[in-house]
Amino acid sequence: MSTETLFRRIADYASRADPYPLYAELREHGAVRQDDGSYLVGTYDEIAALLHDPRISSDRRRRTVPDALGPGQDDVPPAFIGLDDPEHDRLRRLAMRPFGPPHSPGRVDALRGEITRIAGELADGFADGKRIDVVDDFAYPLPVTVICRLLGVPSEDEPRFRTWSDSIVAGFDATPDEDPEQRLRSATEARRAMALYLGELAESRRGHPTGDMLSALVNDEGPEGSLNPIELMTTSVLLLIAGHETTVNLITNGVLTLLRHPDALARLRDDPALMPQAVEELLRYEPPVQMLPQRTPLADIEVSGVTIPQGAPLILVLASGNRDPLRFAEPDRFDITRPDNQHLGFGSGIHSCFGAPLARLETQIALTTLLPRLGDLRLVEDPPPYRTNQVLRGPRHLLVEAAG
Amino acid sequence: MPAEPRSDGRIVIVGASLAGLRAAETLRDEGFRGELTLVGEEPHPPYDRPPLTKQVLLGRVRADDVGLPRRRAVEAHWKLGVRASGLDPDGKKVLLANGEHLPFDRLLIATGTRARPWPDADAARLDGVFTVRTRDDASRLAERFDAGPRRVLVIGAGFTGSEIASVCRERGIEVTVAERGPAPLVGALGGALGTFAARLQRAHGVDLRCGVTVTALKGDGGRLTGAEFSDGSRIDADVAVIALGAVRNTEWLADSGLAAGPRGVACDAGCRAFDMYGIVTDDIFVAGDVARFPHPLFEYQMLSLEHWGNAVAQAEVAAHNMISAGPHRRPHLAVPVFWSSQFGLNIKSVGVPTFSDQVVLAQGSPEEGRLVAVYGYRGRVTAAVSVNRAKWLEHYRRMIETAAPFPPGPGAADGPEPAAPVPSDVPDPKVLSHGPTVALTGHLPDRRLTLVRPGG
Incomplete structure (x- = not known):
């Protein structure tokens, strides 16, 4: 088949459970032009180079070739994930002040006890002898509860922002051959609604801080000032969605992968100290963010002998780079003690995952909590039903039941 | 066999x-x-x-930790x-x-x-004269800083000397820096970034004196009391840190x-x-x-x-x-990398900046306090130095490894337009007080003769 249709085939829902053969095809061809004028890159070295290349923009507004998402109709500016330096750098640093080093070095680690407690309570709620949906009963509520607590969002509002979040995420689910207008309109509306909701919430904490990140973002003044109201809204929408839509897939992929690899599961049960390494391997083997769809070269750039023209949509397929045999020995093997595992699961360079320390901690604790139970469970369906999204890929449900 | x-x-x-x-x-x-x-x-x-010239001297970490x-x-x-x-x-x-x-x-x-010692052995023994290489050195100097000296003299404005001056200012201690070369850090980074470093030090209240040497350390009753400079000026100081290189x-x-x-x-x-x-x-x-x-x-x-x-x-x-x-067997081919933190900035280098004839501002700006400068030698990239922009250096490491053409092409999202290369102004190491931390030492492995002229 023509490589010009590779993205279409990856996006096809039928590929969702196992896109890896398509990624192998992608890697064989280096940088691949699609029939809509966009380019895919799936080899490790080339992705790593592009992630550090200052001529690669993350701002979709700098595209000159239209992409599957259509022209931006959004009047709300992008959050820092969709901006370039120096704006990106300023906003990200302001957002980092209440979250990580150098200003808040202990913030994530301080959540350890609470995450462990929440994970334990969710696991205790599994009814004996009954089917469990790992997604709805565990992997979704855990990170959502944590991000709500961290940001200071009341968890009783969860149904409201779950709807918004679904629409927003569907908005950058770039499926070719489909009229995106309706999807994009509801994404824009949802993003605006969520921005207003979080903006009001933050505003209500002005002068009345409650120890959470929204309070810090609205009240703390650093040497470079603070976020303006629009920046506060776009930033908190980004944090809430990112904390919402990614770790759930990492935890679920972890359970699925361990149940598929009983040898690795047995090893972890013998030696739970291997968990941090196992989570890194999981980030390589089944990364929750499969690709970065919104990069754009600001000059003509040569990648693997192909010139990618300035302004063309550029899609970096991280999950493919993670399986590149030129970088990882036996890349399709799940090896929890893999040495030198510098995967692309969190991206790399200036946009490398903001929430990575939290995602790591949550997943390590989540899987450690489930370890004692996993040996007695089996998958009801394999593969499980997946979400439609090919960018944020993961099972929609993961039914497990007592083995035997 | x-x-x-x-x-x-x-x-x-x-x-x-x-x-x-x-x-x-x-x-x-x-x-x-x-x-x-x-x-x-x-x-x-x-x-x-x-950490010795950073967290330990700041008193945040103990020297035995x-x-x-x-x-x-x-x-x-x-x-x-x-x-x-x-x-x-x-x-x-x-x-x-x-x-x-x-x-x-x-x-x-x-x-x-x-640490290269002060050339006058008697003056070097005065109470208050320090070098910093070992944890015992750092521990003693940190104690002296705790005691609140009235003025510290740092001799040599390489990375070590500049970091120590930074610590002094952060602790609210008056500090004079004496450097025989034209600017701090020029031995490692060349003239353009040296000028930036000089402005930075002065903006932080360092009494920076370039183009001078310390001609004498003065003592009274075995204690350091001050220093005299080659331009005829003198200062009172109760601590002198010798940072003349290694x-x-x-x-x-x-x-x-x-x-x-x-x-x-x-x-x-x-x-x-x-x-x-x-x-x-x-x-x-x-x-x-x-x-x-x-x-x-x-x-x-x-x-x-x-x-x-x-x-x-x-x-x-x-x-x-x-x-x-x-x-x-494997060859040791790693591209040199080093970093420094001083005056609130993270400075990181990849390649060999002194192996250059030109330098260009590739990203950011000095005004912003965030930048990447790229160095070239005869038309290829040989080094890059970032200030609070370290995450980009991976890109330039690849350029150095592949001998990419200098200057780098346009298109950086935060690149100044147009960017014009200027001479990198790498001084002869002999004119500096501080020793360069990267030294190109010619081709011959058996050269055992080297002219050593201590600073001052």
């Missing part, structure tokens, strides 16, 4: 700091089962030096607090200052450097027949030491600050680096090669 891997026998490592420790760990990691001995002049187990994390157990004999005094290459023995002889089958030389610890090798001298111990790309005739030895290896090695990216000139990352990478290669048969 096929070459066999050499996982048995006796290995001695002279130098028990970063390079020595990482080499020992790599040896065990890669299956060395023989007898391993580490010799260290200092009484302390291996510790990390970068900077031990290096261990990657694994090394099962070695540790001979700490003993100096190596000689090497008998025929008898394959290291001679120790306590009279002991240590026989070896293979030897790793990782003796590093020490001296390589090679004196113990003077009669060894090795190519060892003030610029280090010459070795090949596989870390094997050269003898004084330029013939490579087979059982003596070198790693870390004391090594002088050829680098293909810099026209195979011999490089001497005082960089943390180089000590680690070179130690790993040396250890691997010590126990590997010929065809399985």
Whole structure:
């Protein structure tokens, strides 16, 4: 088949459970032009180079070739994930002040006890002898509860922002051959609604801080000032969605992968100290963010002998780079003690995952909590039903039941 | 006869700091089962030096809390607090200052450097005169800073001197910096960034005096009271920190027949030491600050680096090669990297900025306090230096490794337009007070003669 249709085939829902053969095809061809004028890159070295290349923009507004998402109709500016330096750098640093080093070095680690407690309570709620949906009963509520607590969002509002979040995420689910207008309109509306909701919430904490990140973002003044109201809204929408839509897939992929690899599961049960390494391997083997769809070269750039023209949509397929045999020995093997595992699961360079320390901690604790139970469970369906999204890929449900 | 891997026998490592420790760990990691001995002049187990001029002097970390994390157990004999005094290459023995002889089958030389002392030995003994190389040095100076000196004089504005000046300002201590060259850091970064560094220091309240030397340190009753400068001026100071660069610890090798001298111990790309005739030895290896090695990216000139990352990478290669048969040996080709934090900025360098004729601002701006400057030599990229922009350096490392054309093309999202290259203004090291932490030392491995002119 023509490589010009590779993205279409990856996006096809039928590929969702196992896109890896398509990624192998992608890697064989280096940088691949699609029939809509966009380019895919799936080899490790080339992705790593592009992630550090200052001529690669993350701002979709700098595209000159239209992409599957259509022209931006959004009047709300992008959050820092969709901006370039120096704006990106300023906003990200302001957002980092209440979250990580150098200003808040202990913030994530301080959540350890609470995450462990929440994970334990969710696991205790599994009814004996009954089917469990790992997604709805565990992997979704855990990170959502944590991000709500961290940001200071009341968890009783969860149904409201779950709807918004679904629409927003569907908005950058770039499926070719489909009229995106309706999807994009509801994404824009949802993003605006969520921005207003979080903006009001933050505003209500002005002068009345409650120890959470929204309070810090609205009240703390650093040497470079603070976020303006629009920046506060776009930033908190980004944090809430990112904390919402990614770790759930990492935890679920972890359970699925361990149940598929009983040898690795047995090893972890013998030696739970291997968990941090196992989570890194999981980030390589089944990364929750499969690709970065919104990069754009600001000059003509040569990648693997192909010139990618300035302004063309550029899609970096991280999950493919993670399986590149030129970088990882036996890349399709799940090896929890893999040495030198510098995967692309969190991206790399200036946009490398903001929430990575939290995602790591949550997943390590989540899987450690489930370890004692996993040996007695089996998958009801394999593969499980997946979400439609090919960018944020993961099972929609993961039914497990007592083995035997 | 096929070459066999050499996982048995006796290995001695002279130098028990970063390079020595990482080499020992790599040896065990890669299956060395023989007898391993580490010799260290200092009484302390291996510790990390970068924090000494930063967190330790700031009083945030105690000097005895900077031990290096261990990657694994090394099962070695540790001979700490003993100096190596000689090497008998025929008898394959290291001679120790306590009279002991240590026989070896293979030897790793990782003796590093020490602080260059103030040339006037009497003045150097005055109470209040310090150098900073060891944790004991840093501990004593931190105590003195705690006591609240009225003014500190820092002699030499290389990275060490500049970091110490930064600490002083952060602690609210008045500080004068004296540098014989035209600006701070010019020895490592050239003129353009040197000008930036000078503005930075002055903006932070440093009394920066460039183009002058300290002609005398004055004392009264054995205590430092002040200093006189070559321009006729004088200051009162109760603490002086001598930051004139480093001296390589090679004196113990003077009669060894090795190519060892003030610029280090010459070795090949596989870390094997050269003898004084330029013939490579087979059982003596070198790693870390004391090594002088050829680098293909810099026209195979011999490089001497005082960089943390180089000590680690070179130690790993040396250890691997010590126990590997010929065809399985690896070259040490890592691109040099170093960093510094001072005056609230993170400065990081990749490549060799002094191996350049031009420099261009590639990203950000000095006004913003965030930038990347890219260095070129005869039309190719040879180095890049970032200020609070370290995450981009990976890109420039690739450019250096592939000899990408200089200046880099346009298109950086935060690039200034248009960016024009200017001369990189790398001074002759002889005109500086501070020693460069990267030195290009020519092509000949057996050059043992070096003109040393102490600053001042």
